[in-house]
Amino acid sequence: MSVPPTEWGIVCAVTWFALFVIAHVGGWRAGAENARWMLGTYLFSFAGCLASAIAGQLTILPGGNIVLILAIAALTHACLFVLYAPAVYVVLTSLSVQTVVLLMRSGGSLREDELYTRFGGRDIVKKRLETLLSSGYIFEERGMYSICSRGQLVANSFARIKRLWKLGTGG
Numbered sequence: 001m002s003v004p005p006t007e008w009g010i011v012c013a014v015t016w017f018a019l020f021v022i023a024h025v026g027g028w029r030a031g032a033e034n035a036r037w038m039l040g041t042y043l044f045s046f047a048g049c050l051a052s053a054i055a056g057q058l059t060i061l062p063g064g065n066i067v068l069i070l071a072i073a074a075l076t077h078a079c080l081f082v083l084y085a086p087a088v089y090v091v092l093t094s095l096s097v098q099t100v101v102l103l104m105r106s107g108g109s110l111r112e113d114e115l116y117t118r119f120g121g122r123d124i125v126k127k128r129l130e131t132l133l134s135s136g137y138i139f140e141e142r143g144m145y146s147i148c149s150r151g152q153l154v155a156n157s158f159a160r161i162k163r164l165w166k167l168g169t170g171g
Helices: 005-029 034-059 066-093 095-105 112-119 122-134 149-165
Strands: 138-141 144-147
Touching: 005 034, 005 066, 034 066, 066 095, 095 112, 112 122, 122 138, 144 149
Parallel strands: none
Antiparallel strands: 138 144
């Protein structure tokens, strides 16, 4: 059986990425810490993708170009992640998505004051701070929240991107 290396690399990437999505969503629904779970399952699936690409080269693609197969598998897998991760975080954190879901679950409409209570008040800030605390980006001491070194690294990275894209403070 002769399989072109490009096709084998893509098959490995798509198969392992599908397994990653299943594991990620399953862990997420079971209550796993989302960012850590996502990274761990992604790295495991990436390693599995590369191992499958190598195994395929040794068994069904003898004489194939291992560098080409690995490059295609790795790049396809990484590109799938680049598409997947932002989509997940839109669903998880977008106020617009949360608003339309809340409206749908409330029979299609809510009063403005009910929406402000839900999305403009203390609860949203409290949940955001809890997320930042559990992720290790900030810490709390005597009622004051401060940024950690990990948070500074992330903030500086995004600040550079925002300057590059000329987004300003709210963009």
